[in-house]
Amino acid sequence: MPTIDNERATRPAPADPTRRDSDDSGPTKPDVQRPDRSDLLKRMKRVDPDQARRYRQRSGE
Amino acid sequence: MALFGIETEYGIAVEGKGASDLVSESRALVNCYAGIFAKPWLYRNEDPRNDMRGFHVDRLNYDPDDAAFDDPHSKPLPTEVERADHVLINGARFYNDHGHPEYATPECATLRDLVAQDKAGERIALACARQRAAELGKQVSLFKNNTDFHGSSYGCHESYLTTRTRPFGELLFGLLPFFTTRVIYAGAGKLGVEPRGKRGTFQLSQRADFFTEEASVDTLHRRPIVNTRDEAHTDPRKWRRLHVICGDANMSEYATALKIGVTSLVVKLLETDWSPAIRLKDPVSAIKQISVDQSYKWNIERVDGKTIGAVDIQRIYLEAACERFAGFDADSEWTLREWNKTLDQLEQDPSKLIDRLDWAAKKDLLTEFVESEGLRWDDEQLQSIDLAYTDINPETSLFYALEDAGAMQRIVSEDDIVSAISRAPEGTRGAIRGALVRKFADAIGGVSWGGVVLRTETESWMADLGEYLDCDSVKVALGEIESAKDLTDLTLKFRTAS
Numbered sequence: 001m002p003t004i005d006n007e008r009a010t011r012p013a014p015a016d017p018t019r020r021d022s023d024d025s026g027p028t029k030p031d032v033q034r035p036d037r038s039d040l041l042k043r044m045k046r047v048d049p050d051q052a053r054r055y056r057q058r059s060g061e
Numbered sequence: 062m063a064l065f066g067i068e069t070e071y072g073i074a075v076e077g078k079g080a081s082d083l084v085s086e087s088r089a090l091v092n093c094y095a096g097i098f099a100k101p102w103l104y105r106n107e108d109p110r111n112d113m114r115g116f117h118v119d120r121l122n123y124d125p126d127d128a129a130f131d132d133p134h135s136k137p138l139p140t141e142v143e144r145a146d147h148v149l150i151n152g153a154r155f156y157n158d159h160g161h162p163e164y165a166t167p168e169c170a171t172l173r174d175l176v177a178q179d180k181a182g183e184r185i186a187l188a189c190a191r192q193r194a195a196e197l198g199k200q201v202s203l204f205k206n207n208t209d210f211h212g213s214s215y216g217c218h219e220s221y222l223t224t225r226t227r228p229f230g231e232l233l234f235g236l237l238p239f240f241t242t243r244v245i246y247a248g249a250g251k252l253g254v255e256p257r258g259k260r261g262t263f264q265l266s267q268r269a270d271f272f273t274e275e276a277s278v279d280t281l282h283r284r285p286i287v288n289t290r291d292e293a294h295t296d297p298r299k300w301r302r303l304h305v306i307c308g309d310a311n312m313s314e315y316a317t318a319l320k321i322g323v324t325s326l327v328v329k330l331l332e333t334d335w336s337p338a339i340r341l342k343d344p345v346s347a348i349k350q351i352s353v354d355q356s357y358k359w360n361i362e363r364v365d366g367k368t369i370g371a372v373d374i375q376r377i378y379l380e381a382a383c384e385r386f387a388g389f390d391a392d393s394e395w396t397l398r399e400w401n402k403t404l405d406q407l408e409q410d411p412s413k414l415i416d417r418l419d420w421a422a423k424k425d426l427l428t429e430f431v432e433s434e435g436l437r438w439d440d441e442q443l444q445s446i447d448l449a450y451t452d453i454n455p456e457t458s459l460f461y462a463l464e465d466a467g468a469m470q471r472i473v474s475e476d477d478i479v480s481a482i483s484r485a486p487e488g489t490r491g492a493i494r495g496a497l498v499r500k501f502a503d504a505i506g507g508v509s510w511g512g513v514v515l516r517t518e519t520e521s522w523m524a525d526l527g528e529y530l531d532c533d534s535v536k537v538a539l540g541e542i543e544s545a546k547d548l549t550d551l552t553l554k555f556r557t558a559s
Contacts, residue, residue: 049442058160060215
């Protein structure tokens with residue numbers, strides 16, 4: 001059963017030097033272990049780079 | 062018994078076609094459905110202009126920019142033809158919603174059923190897209206997202222059955238801080254800000270840019286964080302259906318389960334006399350602020366002028382839910398544990414969530430591509446990577462490439478998903494709807510969430526599903542359907558029972 005740490009509710013989030021407040025440079029790469037993603041990069045490179053520019057939709061709900 | 066469901070409007074791209082063609086293309090795609098189904102949908106049983114705050118609006122707001130895509134000279138089609146409603150043997154509804162193939166899951170009582178049904182919807186829609194592509198000899202793609210990056214949004218709505226015991230004003234007060242901050246784990250991630258915002262900004266939510274109101278009955282334009290549509294689809298004297306429109310469409314099974322599990326507990330929490338001791342100064346600004354906050358501190362302003370973090374707001378709800386629902390059932394246990402763990406990791410290091418949360422997974426993909434290709438974050442092709450993440454075709458989807466690589470946590474198996482294509486969730490009225498479609502599709506004269514019209518040679522009769530909200534009554538009804546020799550026999554059984 002999860003427990004709640006009441007002190008944590010008012011504790012500020014820990015500072016993370018890899019995060020930046022400005023959005024100019026975009027997000028930073030996380031430092032985590034990941035499966036081999038070489039095939040994934042190949043698939044990303046195959047994505048039509050103009051796909052989003054052409055993508056127009058009807059406004060829905 | 063908790064009951065919930067998800068409706069997903071898919072984005073559609075057809076080679077050589079523009080936005081003006083999408084209503085007819087969406088209709089054609091839905092009509093490619095090859096299985097057993099019933100129709101039409103009984104729209105007369107619905108009233109989307111009925112407001113939970115106790116009034117009825119004359120009309121709903123429409124997006125004036127979208128109207129420019131309509132051909133003023135085309136003759137409107139009858140609703141039945143235009144919407145192409147298909148009610149399926151798994152109790153789901155599949156239809157054309159104004160240029161978007163939409164799959165509404167049947168009512169689900171467990172998170173596993175909900176995720177399996179949501180994924181079954183992807184498979185059903187994909188099969189239709191492939192059939193349509195074969196007919197046209199052109200590429201047809203479907204995307205499970207909520208924006209076209211050019212200012213048009215479309216929804217992924219959630220429904221939760223809740224009691225009508227509490228005044229709606231108190232429900233609204235309790236929901237606003239929750240929905241405003243839920244995007245920190247339920248957001249699907251988006252590159253760019255709409256309309257006409259900075260292309261290089263990665264934000265948590267697909268939908269946050271599109272909310273302008275705290276609460277309203279509208280869904281198409283001037284969208285609210287809390288939708289006040291009052292359509293219970295069962296006895297409205299006892300029940301409400303909370304219609305949630307502020308969520309993103311999630312590819313991640315885990316994110317879907319967490320979003321629905323947590324929201325279901327919060328809805329249940331608000332059925333009690335509990336209220337959160339928090340009020341935000343401006344929820345509409347706050348949800349946008351959280352979505353684009355690159356510091357991931359997500360501090361927003363309270364009505365008393367002090368600030369509070371989104372994680373801390375979520376912990377207010379979590380703490381109250383733990384006190385009341387710990388040990389309640391397996392879904393509650395899973396939800397409380399994963400909610401707590403997710404908030405911890407969001408606070409400590411959100412990048413640890415790349416195997417569970419869509420926004421984190423998508424951001425990680427984009428980061429990898431930016432670094433590999435030496436791109437700037439405002440490069441136009443990155444939005445194509447964002448879009449490809451949400452492609453529901455496993456052969457081209459970046460999300461499914463991640464899942465195939467074992468990089469995303471699963472909630473259900475492929476067998477669960479395949480089964481959900483043809484089987485409704487057990488113990489829900491969706492199972493009755495599905496069983497009637499499977500056995501008597503040709504005799505069905507119309508369907509709504511609350512009932513099925515059955516026609517014998519001599520009469521038309523409504524099977525009222527409104528009150529089938531518990532497992533035992535559903536089991537009895539299913540037994541009667543399965544054992545009925547024919548429709549006349551079934552109507553006799555139902556009448557005798559009532």
